[in-house]
Amino acid sequence: MKNDTTVERKSEREVVITRTFNAPAHLVFEAWTKPELMRRWWVPKSSGLALLSCEMDVRIGGTYRFVFRHPSAPEGMAFFGKYVEVSPHSRLVWTNDESGDDGQLSTLTLEDRGDTTRIVLLEVYPSGAAYEAAKGSYDGMPESFDQLDELLAG
Amino acid sequence: MRSRSSWSNRNAPGLCRHRSKPLAPGSAVRYILNQMVQHSKAAQLDAAFAALSDATRRGVLEQLGRADASITDLAKRFDMTLTGMKKHVGVLEHAGLVATAKVGRVRTCTLGQRRLDEVTAWIDRYRQLWSARFDELDHVIEELKQKQKERAPR
Numbered sequence: 035m036k037n038d039t040t041v042e043r044k045s046e047r048e049v050v051i052t053r054t055f056n057a058p059a060h061l062v063f064e065a066w067t068k069p070e071l072m073r074r075w076w077v078p079k080s081s082g083l084a085l086l087s088c089e090m091d092v093r094i095g096g097t098y099r100f101v102f103r104h105p106s107a108p109e110g111m112a113f114f115g116k117y118v119e120v121s122p123h124s125r126l127v128w129t130n131d132e133s134g135d136d137g138q139l140s141t142l143t144l145e146d147r148g149d150t151t152r153i154v155l156l157e158v159y160p161s162g163a164a165y166e167a168a169k170g171s172y173d174g175m176p177e178s179f180d181q182l183d184e185l186l187a188g
Numbered sequence: 189m190r191s192r193s194s195w196s197n198r199n200a201p202g203l204c205r206h207r208s209k210p211l212a213p214g215s216a217v218r219y220i221l222n223q224m225v226q227h228s229k230a231a232q233l234d235a236a237f238a239a240l241s242d243a244t245r246r247g248v249l250e251q252l253g254r255a256d257a258s259i260t261d262l263a264k265r266f267d268m269t270l271t272g273m274k275k276h277v278g279v280l281e282h283a284g285l286v287a288t289a290k291v292g293r294v295r296t297c298t299l300g301q302r303r304l305d306e307v308t309a310w311i312d313r314y315r316q317l318w319s320a321r322f323d324e325l326d327h328v329i330e331e332l333k334q335k336q337k338e339r340a341p342r
Contacts, residue, residue, distance in 0.1 A: 039322050041315035049314070053322050057329045061336070065328050074328050078320035081220050102220075113216045132216050155318075168217070 046162035049138075051155040059146035062153060063123045066142065067092045077102050086110055094120055098128065136164040221313045239283035244268070245276050249285060249299065256298045259288075 037054045044050050055062050065071045073088040083102045090098040099114040112132060119127035124144050130137035138157040145152040159165040239245055244266055251257060251265065263273035277297055280286035285300045 036323055036326065039315055039319040041311050041318060043311055049311075051315075051318050053318070055322075055326065055329055057333050061329050061332045062325075064332060065325055071328050071332075075321055075324035077220070078317070078324055080320050081317075083220060111216050111219055 044156075047159040047165045049157045049165075051157070053153055055151045055153065056149065057151060058149065059123045059144040059151040062144055062151045063126070066126060067120075073100075076100065092117055092120055092126075094118065096120075133164075133168070136160060136167060138164075138168070217314075217317070221317055239279045239285055242276070242279075245280055248273075248276060248280060248297075252286060252297055252299045256296050258294045258296050260294070262297065 037056070039051065039053045042050050042052075065075070067090070069088045069090045072090065073085050076088070077083050077085045077100075086101040086103050088098075088100050090096075092098075094117060096117045097114065098117070099112060101110050101112045103110040113130065115129040115131040115137065117126070117128045118139070119125060119141075123146070126142040128140050130140060136159070138159045141156045141158070143154045143156070145154070159168065240249075247266060248262055251262065257265075259270065259273050259277055262277070263270045266273065277286060277288065281288055281300070283300075286297050287300050288295050288297050290296075
């Protein structure tokens with residue numbers, strides 16, 4: 035059975051994502067820090083996207099860069115940033131620089147509970163305005179987000 | 189560059205280096221979310237979502253995501269008659285996904301600004317993204333667990 039993912043807006047510039055994994059923290063940490071593992075889950079299959087490259091230099095000051103592509107966007111798009119803090123099995127902090135100075139700071143905390151691990155991913159935007167901008171103009175989607183749930187689940 | 193091997197650390201380091209301007213905040217994430225919507229089944233959708241089920245209309249949305257365009261421009265780009273494009277734009281406009289405005293003799297199309305409960309919408313879609321990622325991460329972690337067991341049987 036799949037564990038629930040929760041996403042909650044904590045303040046005008048903070049979003050918190052939580053999830054439990056059925057494995058000890060060192061394995062979860064490994065999956066977040068090795069490119070050959072990261073590339074297998076970071077771009078979900080349901081997105082129809084192809085990950086072209088996944089470079090990660092996981093150490094303080096090291097950078098990462100993910101480039102992905104969809105048939106309709108052959109030029110590709112990149113996510114990139116820098117690791118600010120790397121504490122094996124418990125904490126990982128990185129920047130999101132593809133948006134210039136408006137990108138969020140992501141802090142991943144892993145709480146080892148023996149056979150399971152609770153992760154908390156906190157994303158802090160530099161300002162409420164940056165968060166609003168990140169939501170973008172494409173949010174003007176129609177009613178029935180319940181149906182969107184079904185759509186994405188299908 | 190489509191092959192799986194091209195993602196690795198050594199390959200494709202120069203991808204997307206041409207992108208010197210920062211993206212709008214969150215646009216890479218938004219791109220994935222958009223693809224998730226567009227890539228999924230559209231069968232159960234209401235009128236608004238049904239508008240996304242057509243490849244040309246999705247193309248029109250993507251196009252308008254990059255820049256506003258007149259119906260004439262769009263018809264040319266998608267190699268179709270003005271009447272045909274007008275119909276597609278009409279469906280999108282009806283669904284609130286596109287807005288049009290007539291300036292002089294030219295009708296310009298822009299992405300729709302239909303707003304619902306934006307916070308809910310964004311959070312919900314963001315949750316879908318992370319949920320899809322984490323469900324795949326489960327598989328990766330499960331494999332790591334198995335490997336670990338094999339290394340240290342007991």
